[in-house]
Amino acid sequence: MNTLTQSVKKFRRTPAFTGFVLFTIALVMNILMQGINSGTPLAFFKPAFYGSMLMTNAPFILTTMAQSLLLIVGLFDISIGIQLALVNVICIMVPQELGLPIWAGWLAAMGANLLVSAAFGACSSLLRLPAMLVGYAFTFIIKGVNVSIMSKPQGKVPKEVYLPYQTLIGGVLPVALLVIVAIFLMWLLIKRRPLGKHLYAVGGNPRNAYAAGISPVKVQMQANLLKGFIVGVGGICLTLMNASGNPLQAEDYGLRSLIACILGGMGFGGWGSMACGVFGASFFVLIQNAVYYFFSYLSKVITGFAVSTYWQNLVSDVILLLGLLVTIITAREQRKTLKEGLFNQFKGGEARVSR
Amino acid sequence: MIEMRDITKHYGAVQALKGASITIPAGKITALLGSNGSGKSTLVKVLAGLVSPNSGSILINGQPVVIRSGNDAQARGISTAFQDLSLLPMMTVSDNLLLGNEPRTPFGMVDREKSRQIVKDLMDRFKIRCSPQDYVQSLPSSTQSMLEIAKAVHRNPRVLLLDEATAALHMDEITVLFDILRDLRDQGLSIVFVTHRMHEVFELCDEAVILRGGETVKSGPVTEFTLDDLVYYMTGQRMAHHAPGQDVSETSRQGQAVLEVKNLSLPPRVKDVSMTAHAGEIIGIGGLEGQGQSDFMRAILGAKHKTGGSIRFLGEEVAFRQPAQAVKAGMGLISGERNREAMFPDRTIAENIFAGNAAVGPRFRFLPKKFVRKFSEDAVKTYRIKIGSLKDAASTLSGGNQQKLVIARWIAVGPKLLLLDDPTKGVDIHSRLEIHQILRESAQKGMAVIISASDMDELLEIAQRVYVFYEGRVSGVLQGDSMTQENMVSLMMGFTNEKADGLLMKSKEAQA
Numbered sequence: 001m002n003t004l005t006q007s008v009k010k011f012r013r014t015p016a017f018t019g020f021v022l023f024t025i026a027l028v029m030n031i032l033m034q035g036i037n038s039g040t041p042l043a044f045f046k047p048a049f050y051g052s053m054l055m056t057n058a059p060f061i062l063t064t065m066a067q068s069l070l071l072i073v074g075l076f077d078i079s080i081g082i083q084l085a086l087v088n089v090i091c092i093m094v095p096q097e098l099g100l101p102i103w104a105g106w107l108a109a110m111g112a113n114l115l116v117s118a119a120f121g122a123c124s125s126l127l128r129l130p131a132m133l134v135g136y137a138f139t140f141i142i143k144g145v146n147v148s149i150m151s152k153p154q155g156k157v158p159k160e161v162y163l164p165y166q167t168l169i170g171g172v173l174p175v176a177l178l179v180i181v182a183i184f185l186m187w188l189l190i191k192r193r194p195l196g197k198h199l200y201a202v203g204g205n206p207r208n209a210y211a212a213g214i215s216p217v218k219v220q221m222q223a224n225l226l227k228g229f230i231v232g233v234g235g236i237c238l239t240l241m242n243a244s245g246n247p248l249q250a251e252d253y254g255l256r257s258l259i260a261c262i263l264g265g266m267g268f269g270g271w272g273s274m275a276c277g278v279f280g281a282s283f284f285v286l287i288q289n290a291v292y293y294f295f296s297y298l299s300k301v302i303t304g305f306a307v308s309t310y311w312q313n314l315v316s317d318v319i320l321l322l323g324l325l326v327t328i329i330t331a332r333e334q335r336k337t338l339k340e341g342l343f344n345q346f347k348g349g350e351a352r353v354s355r
Numbered sequence: 356m357i358e359m360r361d362i363t364k365h366y367g368a369v370q371a372l373k374g375a376s377i378t379i380p381a382g383k384i385t386a387l388l389g390s391n392g393s394g395k396s397t398l399v400k401v402l403a404g405l406v407s408p409n410s411g412s413i414l415i416n417g418q419p420v421v422i423r424s425g426n427d428a429q430a431r432g433i434s435t436a437f438q439d440l441s442l443l444p445m446m447t448v449s450d451n452l453l454l455g456n457e458p459r460t461p462f463g464m465v466d467r468e469k470s471r472q473i474v475k476d477l478m479d480r481f482k483i484r485c486s487p488q489d490y491v492q493s494l495p496s497s498t499q500s501m502l503e504i505a506k507a508v509h510r511n512p513r514v515l516l517l518d519e520a521t522a523a524l525h526m527d528e529i530t531v532l533f534d535i536l537r538d539l540r541d542q543g544l545s546i547v548f549v550t551h552r553m554h555e556v557f558e559l560c561d562e563a564v565i566l567r568g569g570e571t572v573k574s575g576p577v578t579e580f581t582l583d584d585l586v587y588y589m590t591g592q593r594m595a596h597h598a599p600g601q602d603v604s605e606t607s608r609q610g611q612a613v614l615e616v617k618n619l620s621l622p623p624r625v626k627d628v629s630m631t632a633h634a635g636e637i638i639g640i641g642g643l644e645g646q647g648q649s650d651f652m653r654a655i656l657g658a659k660h661k662t663g664g665s666i667r668f669l670g671e672e673v674a675f676r677q678p679a680q681a682v683k684a685g686m687g688l689i690s691g692e693r694n695r696e697a698m699f700p701d702r703t704i705a706e707n708i709f710a711g712n713a714a715v716g717p718r719f720r721f722l723p724k725k726f727v728r729k730f731s732e733d734a735v736k737t738y739r740i741k742i743g744s745l746k747d748a749a750s751t752l753s754g755g756n757q758q759k760l761v762i763a764r765w766i767a768v769g770p771k772l773l774l775l776d777d778p779t780k781g782v783d784i785h786s787r788l789e790i791h792q793i794l795r796e797s798a799q800k801g802m803a804v805i806i807s808a809s810d811m812d813e814l815l816e817i818a819q820r821v822y823v824f825y826e827g828r829v830s831g832v833l834q835g836d837s838m839t840q841e842n843m844v845s846l847m848m849g850f851t852n853e854k855a856d857g858l859l860m861k862s863k864e865a866q867a
Binding site: 010189192193194196197198200201204205207208209210211212213214215267270271 | 403405424425426429435437441442443444445446450453454455456457459463464465467488
């Protein structure tokens with residue numbers, strides 16, 4: 001019992017705790033709303049449902065995991081969304097136009113995205129250009145490249161290739177979940193290597209990491225390449241889900257993944273982990289689902305009630321905003337800052353607030 | 356043995372090192388001494404690989420080497436505990452101690468069991484009392500300093516550099532540290548110990564190297580120096596053997612008491628400070644940097660909250676909760692940190708000058724352009740600020756004129772008490788004299804002025820009385836005949852009569 005209490009205490013101190021709280025709230029809301037709406041209380045737990053939800057959202061969750069890796073080293077990349085489209089476009093076009101096997105397309109796509117990530121790393125860590133600007137510029141460059149490779153949405157993936165991705169192993173385990181878990185295990189492995197410590201050190205304070213004998217540029221480059229790999233996997237998942245190509249899709253994942261990371265409890269540099277990304281992205285997805293079910297329930301019980309998706313988005317965005325507020329309250333340091341801020345407003349001076 | 360020969364380093368026009376040299380013998384503790392800005396930290400950073408010198412050479416056992424990075428230095432067995440700490444606040448104690456030096460399993464993973472053991476041993480050895488899983492940011496500064504040193508020692512260096520490592524430590528921690536350092540010395544390590552506390556030099560060190568103005572002025576075995584010598588080589592001034600007492604009788608003064616501070620405390624930075632300032636007086640606050648001067652001023656202004664003592668302003672007991680209240684009541688603060696605390700660099704000169712007036716008047720009053728311009732023009736004329744046009748951005752002015760602008764901003768509002776925190780930092784001599792003139796004129800008109808300065812000559816020149824701060828307390832008050840450089844130096848070092856005599860005895864005994 002003691003060890004359990006200790007583990008809970010330990011978990012409460014970690015940055016992922018905030019994301020976990022939000023995730024749990026959203027999960028409960030989703031289960032309730034879906035149950036009420038469909039009339040079956042446990043509708044959420046139907047394999048067909050959670051399987052398709054995971055499959056659809058795996059690219060977004062993976063992108064957020066990749067983004068969280070960059071945030072740890074003090075960078076972020078808003079072009080990460082359009083990079084998914086790049087992977088998708090190459091996956092489709094290499095077999096279609098060059099007649100090469102499908103795996104060659106995947107390999108080429110992965111290689112291209114690693115190259116893009118290396119270029120992003122060179123600009124942001126080696127040349128020290130602001131990550132925001134580099135991401136913005138890369139969005140347009142990659143969009144241009146995508147459209148020049150594939151001028152309009154097209155292409156297809158053979159059934160025998162995409163079907164396995166969309167199935168449930170043993171009728172209960174979605175393949176998409178396995179992909180997410182595999183990437184997460186990879187992260188846990190990295191975290192336990194010296195590189196894991198160095199990622200945090202560089203994000204926390206590059207100067208001090210340098211003084212400790214760590215090369216910030218090298219570490220940030222490695223983080224970028226890892227990010228490139230994860231986004232590559234996400235892009236392949238996207239291709240298998242859509243079974244076609246679209247050069248301009250998923251652009252908004254860039255900003256959304258960043259927001260999901262912050263919701264999950266990450267800071268800008270040296271604070272948070274990939275679990276924050278997973279929780280944040282899941283919160284995002286579950287809230288949108290819950291709001292959808294809420295409104296469809298309303299339209300069922302109130303005759304003539306119809307709401308456009310804009311209103312649904314408004315409600316889910318307000319909930320996201322509330323989520324951000326929750327991150328302030330659950331994260332210890334931020335809670336302290338908030339307290340001090342309020343204290344200053346009402347009492348003035350540099351307050352000493354006990355934690 | 357490590358030798359650094361004729362090392363020079365300049366940052367733009369500022370010459371931090373002008374041919375400094377140091378020899379660090381193995382199995383000895385070498386004290387690196389000098390006053391603020393003498394180049395000690397820069398010299399340490401050169402050896403740590405964080406600063407590349409403009410010229411000069413480094414020899415390890417007679418072989419010339421080039422140290423390009425922190426990694427390079429570590430590879431050569433040089434390890435540093437930095438004054439401004441190189442810890443990562445958002446990482447745990449354990450991660451910080453092992454950073455860049457993690458024990459690994461054959462599979463390249465961090466060996467957790469071994470890590471735990473190493474960290475436990477280190478923490479036991481340094482008597483650090485906290486959990487290895489605590490985040491560094493949650494620890495008191497003395498524990499952080501101990502961690503910084505433990506981290507440096509963990510790398511098993513041949514040369515250990517300690518840059519003012521004891522500044523934040525408590526007495527018991529210093530005792531632990533000194534025992535460890537003596538141990539390491541006996542094992543044959545070269546240790547460089549940078550400190551401002553002279554008694555530590557005699558207690559711990561074998562050799563001393565003294566820097567002044569970026570040059571090595573003297574080196575040799577510690578036993579060859581007296582305290583008097585050390586201070587002389589550091590400052591170029593002989594120390595008074597009998598420093599003035601704690602209290603100088605307050606002579607009768609004309610003018611009303613504008614500010615009466617009694618036993619003001621703001622731990623750990625300000626402890627039990629009392630001071631009185633009358634209308635028309637210029638009061639100086641002296642001391643080495645960071646002895647609580649800035650905090651004292653900000654506590655008066657309400658920017659920091661005192662925990663004890665009382666402040667009377669214009670005869671009334673006050674406790675301002677924020678600077679805005681103090682400003683409305685008739686105080687002004689001028690900071691030497693222009694860019695951080697005083698300037699709006701991209702706004703116009705006129706707006707910058709008017710900012711003080713804007714702060715005291717009603718918020719929604721109408722401000723005709725003409726009025727603002729007239730106010731600023733008058734200030735520019737009165738305080739002889741050299742400008743192109745009032746509409747230019749304030750950042751176009753030279754440092755000295757920027758500072759005059761900030762001073763004009765406050766004096767033009769006519770406060771009863773003006774606080775100046777090292778106002779002439781980085782200001783050329785001509786502007787400095789002009790600023791002094793402005794302050795004198797203002798005092799004559801009945802303003803009380805309290806000015807702190809890192810340059811003691813400046814205080815001796817302008818102030819009628821000087822309160823010298825040492826470790827948060829007033830170590831002495833100088834006025835009239837007692838206002839000499841020698842007295843000031845000894846008070847800055849924290850020496851009152853007994854302390855100075857005791858140490859002199861000690862150093863002489865050591866010599867004998």
